[in-house]
Amino acid sequence: MYYSINTAKSTGKQAFNTDVIKFYYKMTLLDGTKLDSTAKSLGQLKGMVWGATSNILNLPISFLKEGESGLFILPSALAFGGNSYTDIPAFSVIKLEIEVVSIRTEAEQLKDFQTLYKITNPEVSVTGLIFKKLVENPKGAQVVVGQSVKVNYTGRFSYGVLQNDATSGKLIYDSSFNAGTFTFVAGTGAVIAGFDEGILKMRVGEKAVLIMPSKIAYGANGNTTIPPNSPLYFEVEVVGAL
Incomplete structure (x- = not known):
C-alpha cells in the first residue's frame, strides 16, 4: 500500500478496539471512477466501530489519528482481489481519500x-x-x-x-x-x-x-x-x- 498523510497531528487520538470512528471518505479507481463516498458538504459522516468488522477501510484508517487525513493507494490484494462488481473490475487498484473527524470511546x-x-x-x-x-x-x-x-x-x-x-x-x-x-x-x-x-x-x-x-x-x-x-x-x- 502506498500512502501519504496530509495533515499529521502527533497529539491526535489513535483508535482502539470498541472505539467509534467518524470520518469522511472517497473511494475511486485510479482512472477517477467514483465507487463510494460521503458528502462532506452535507455533513454526512460515516461511522464504524473499530475492530468490529473486516473491510477495505481498516488498514488505511489504522494509519490515521483523530483530525488527520490521508491518501491511500491499495493494490488489489488489499482491496477486492480477483472479485468483480458492477463498477469494479477484477484485480482493481483502489484509491482512498480519508479524513478522520473523531474517535470516541x-x-x-x-x-x-x-x-x-x-x-x-x-x-x-x-x-x-x-x-x-x-x-x-x-x-x-x-x-x-x-x-x-x-x-x-x-x-x-x-x-x-x-x-x-x-x-x-x-x-x-x-x-x-x-x-x-x-x-x-x-x-x-x-x-x-x-x-x-x-x-x-x-x-x-x-x-x-x-x-x-x-x-x-x-x-x-x-x-x-x-x-x-x-x-x-x-x-x-x-x-x-x-
Missing part, C-alpha cells in the same frame, strides 16, 4: 448522546442505564414483570449508517437503526437487559429516553444489525400493558 459516546439530544439530569442506575422520562402519566398503569407490553420505539447509534431515506428515496447517513411498534413480555429476558430495565420504570402513556452501555445492550457479540460493543439510544413510548 464508549464512555464518550454515552455523553455524546446526552449532549446531542439535550438530555439533562437523567437517572443513572447501577447497571449504567441512563433514563429520562420525556412525557409522564401519573395515572397510567405501572408496567410490571410478566405483563405483555406494547411499545413504540426508535433506536439510534452514536453515528450515521448508510440507508434509504423513506421521504426522499435517496441514500443518506442516518443514526437510526430500527423503529416501529412491538409487543413483548416485560422482565423475562425477551429483550435486551437495558430495554427491559427502562420499560419497567414506566407507566402506560409515558415516553422516555433509554441510553445504554453495550454491556446491557448487545454486548461484545452484537447481532446482524448492531455491531459489537455498541452503546445505544432509544426513544420509547409505552402504548399498553396487560
Whole structure:
C-alpha cells in the first residue's frame, strides 16, 4: 500500500478496539471512477466501530489519528482481489481519500448522546442505564414483570449508517437503526437487559429516553444489525400493558 498523510497531528487520538470512528471518505479507481463516498458538504459522516468488522477501510484508517487525513493507494490484494462488481473490475487498484473527524470511546459516546439530544439530569442506575422520562402519566398503569407490553420505539447509534431515506428515496447517513411498534413480555429476558430495565420504570402513556452501555445492550457479540460493543439510544413510548 502506498500512502501519504496530509495533515499529521502527533497529539491526535489513535483508535482502539470498541472505539467509534467518524470520518469522511472517497473511494475511486485510479482512472477517477467514483465507487463510494460521503458528502462532506452535507455533513454526512460515516461511522464504524473499530475492530468490529473486516473491510477495505481498516488498514488505511489504522494509519490515521483523530483530525488527520490521508491518501491511500491499495493494490488489489488489499482491496477486492480477483472479485468483480458492477463498477469494479477484477484485480482493481483502489484509491482512498480519508479524513478522520473523531474517535470516541464508549464512555464518550454515552455523553455524546446526552449532549446531542439535550438530555439533562437523567437517572443513572447501577447497571449504567441512563433514563429520562420525556412525557409522564401519573395515572397510567405501572408496567410490571410478566405483563405483555406494547411499545413504540426508535433506536439510534452514536453515528450515521448508510440507508434509504423513506421521504426522499435517496441514500443518506442516518443514526437510526430500527423503529416501529412491538409487543413483548416485560422482565423475562425477551429483550435486551437495558430495554427491559427502562420499560419497567414506566407507566402506560409515558415516553422516555433509554441510553445504554453495550454491556446491557448487545454486548461484545452484537447481532446482524448492531455491531459489537455498541452503546445505544432509544426513544420509547409505552402504548399498553396487560
